[in-house]
Amino acid sequence: MIKNEIRNHLENVIIPFWKNLRDYENGGYFGEVDYDLKINKFAEKGCLLNSQILWFFANTFTLLNDESLLDEAKHAYLFLKENCLDTENGGIFWSIRNNGVPASTDKYTCTQAASIYALASYYEATSDNEALNLAFDLFSLIEEKCTDKFGYKDSFDEYFNYIPNDELTENCPTAEKTLKTLLYILEAYTELFRVSQNKAVKDRLEWILSTIDEKIYNPTLRRLEIFFDAKMNPVIDFHSYGYDIEAAWLIDRAVEVIKNRSYFIRMTPITANITDEILIIAFDGNSLAYEALKGEVNEARRWWVQAESVIGFLSGYKREPKRIEYLEAARNIWGFIKEFVVDQRADSEWFTEVLKDGFPTPGLPLAGLWKSPCHNGRMCFEVIRSEVDI
Numbered sequence: 557m558i559k560n561e562i563r564n565h566l567e568n569v570i571i572p573f574w575k576n577l578r579d580y581e582n583g584g585y586f587g588e589v590d591y592d593l594k595i596n597k598f599a600e601k602g603c604l605l606n607s608q609i610l611w612f613f614a615n616t617f618t619l620l621n622d623e624s625l626l627d628e629a630k631h632a633y634l635f636l637k638e639n640c641l642d643t644e645n646g647g648i649f650w651s652i653r654n655n656g657v658p659a660s661t662d663k664y665t666c667t668q669a670a671s672i673y674a675l676a677s678y679y680e681a682t683s684d685n686e687a688l689n690l691a692f693d694l695f696s697l698i699e700e701k702c703t704d705k706f707g708y709k710d711s712f713d714e715y716f717n718y719i720p721n722d723e724l725t726e727n728c729p730t731a732e733k734t735l736k737t738l739l740y741i742l743e744a745y746t747e748l749f750r751v752s753q754n755k756a757v758k759d760r761l762e763w764i765l766s767t768i769d770e771k772i773y774n775p776t777l778r779r780l781e782i783f784f785d786a787k788m789n790p791v792i793d794f795h796s797y798g799y800d801i802e803a804a805w806l807i808d809r810a811v812e813v814i815k816n817r818s819y820f821i822r823m824t825p826i827t828a829n830i831t832d833e834i835l836i837i838a839f840d841g842n843s844l845a846y847e848a849l850k851g852e853v854n855e856a857r858r859w860w861v862q863a864e865s866v867i868g869f870l871s872g873y874k875r876e877p878k879r880i881e882y883l884e885a886a887r888n889i890w891g892f893i894k895e896f897v898v899d900q901r902a903d904s905e906w907f908t909e910v911l912k913d914g915f916p917t918p919g920l921p922l923a924g925l926w927k928s929p930c931h932n933g934r935m936c937f938e939v940i941r942s943e944v945d946i
Contacts, residue, residue, distance in 0.1 A: 801868035
């Protein structure tokens with residue numbers, strides 16, 4: 557049974573890998589494991605990475621009730637609170653040097669959002685009101701500093717002056733807003749509302765869902781647009797298969813959590829169309845391609861895309877139980893993951909990327925600023941908790 561396989565994989569591969577990166581001397585977790593499995597103990601510690609590690613251990617504790625996982629979550633929480641948080645100007649820094657001093661004081665909106673869902677999960681695991689209050693502080697900060705009437709800006713300097721960010725707009729440097737940032741916020745607000753039932757958070761969730769419907773979803777192409785100008789107009793022909801299949805289930809989850817039937821009626825046809833389109837154009841029977849820029853497909857198999865596609869197709873099957881092909885797709889992608897994406901070397905985890913034929917792309921890290929246990933950990937959580945007998 558695949559559900560049991562994935563639980564064993566979580567307990568025996570993913571959890572031990574990230575536990576091994578704990579920095580007992582300087583706090584937090586080491587910021588990089590290179591392709592050769594060497595831990596760089598002097599690498600910058602990404603605050604996005606640390607928040608996602610906090611989220612991961614909080615959720616593994618809630619799921620497995622193992623006190624050692626709660627200890628890891630507390631360790632990550634302390635580092636976020638004492639090192640990543642800017643106590644003078646507000647918000648979470650981008651990265652910290654190994655000695656605990658900020659390396660990059662830039663403020664990414666996605667980092668603020670990741671910290672919110674990490675803190676919400678930590679609150680769920682511990683009932684620590686300090687964590688929940690900090691999550692609401694970051695919610696208020698995003699709404700005050702990172703938002704205009706059209707949407708959410710991506711990145712700022714230490715004082716929340718807007719700055720362009722090549723990390724988020726590498727395929728479209730002229731973009732001022734991105735779907736990537738919006739999805740981080742969608743997930744963060746969904747989790748914060750789920751644990752708090754706060755009306756202001758619900759209102760913003762409904763605004764985000766309306767924006768996806770009105771500005772981001774392209775009904776002709778049955779896809780979400782990715783890069784936007786300041787007024788949320790699309791600026792390039794770009795189709796991210798990974799973001800689409802991830803967004804489909806995140807939207808379904810948000811609709812489920814807010815319990816507003818009008819949004820169920822409004823958003824479900826969108827997520828149904830997105831899931832169907834991805835199955836048709838991006839799935840080869842075993843795995844999912846990465847993206848397409850101006851029609852040219854990138855056939856790389858990124859770790860996070862494969863993980864999110866398992867969840868996305870399971871969500872599609874839950875939405876439409878007659879679509880047995882969605883369940884088969886989820887099963888087949890897990891088969892591809894365990895054969896090719898999971899690094900079989902001892903004490904390793906998932907490759908960042910493999911080619912369509914399964915050979916890993918050399919040189920990419922096993923852990924880093926953008927490589928965390930978020931996506932594959934989340935795949936495990938969602939499959940284990942699913943009512944579907946995958």
